[in-house]
Amino acid sequence: MVEYRILGYDMQHVRAYLQQGETIFGEGGHVVAKSPSVSIAFKAQGGLLKSLEREITGSRFFITELAGPGMVEFSSFLPGRVIQIPLEGNGIKVESNSFLFAESGVQYSASLASLGAGILGGEGIFLATFRGRGNVFVHALGGVSSYVLKQGEEIEVEAEHLLAFDENMQVSVTRLGNLRTMILGAIEQEGLFFVKVTGPGRVWVHNVSIGQLVGKIVRNLPASQGPGLNIGGFQI
Amino acid sequence: MDKCPMCGARLQQGLNYCEACGADITIYQNVYNDVLNNYSQPTQTPGYQPSYQAYQQTQYQTCPHCGAQIPQGVQFCPNCGKEVKKRHFW
């Protein structure tokens, strides 16, 4: 059995202790430390690496296989919480930038389905599907909110805050407003987008959206940085 | 339940929600069972396509304290907040 330790408070990180012969697969960009004895192979489970290597919102979703014995630690580049989601034959959908790693009994889907293409600077939200048996570890930016929805119960989550939800849940994207000048959380965008998720199931929500964080930072840059910056196709 | 099933934070005894993530822990097990039921149907295909038609509804019981109809298996009554019975989910 792989042993896990979720460490930290406001900036959580997670260590996996692998025995000889044990493997996990994880997003290569989130590995921060490992024992020299842990090997990293850029080899996708099920040979699906190619389709997962595609560009996503400026970063790549690199799946690597890590083999024991030894320790490997995953973290994010921003404060937040590490969430452990155990799968017992069921599946979850995860906003792809939030995936840290999963146990070898978990399969991931080759298709990074885009939810609401055309929003958020055109790319939408990329969701990776994980199914099978074992733990999936994801990172919640800033912290995590969660909702447990009964059959037929619905919630609307601002699109960039969506982290993960049960695979069986139905989702749809709605837009409020259509003014290009709307300034929401410091970012100019064409309206406010919500993802409506219908129960039964569980929904995990980021407390910080990366888009809003970037928007706040850019607005506080010194004037000498230039007249403006183009982020996701929007002039800020 | 001493840890939140949604976020792993330590739960405050006597509260029916997680102080860290806001999850309603009284309905958690029933909702999660409903999720798992999507995968245990005989019509399941190899692609894990959930079968919505065969979906099983939540079972209800009567709260011994206030008489409200509450989901089966909950530890605390969602209506009056009292403990229904001692029970360990995991």
Ligand SMILES: [Zn+2]
């Ligand atoms: Zn919680």
Ligand SMILES: [Zn+2]
């Ligand atoms: Zn009651």
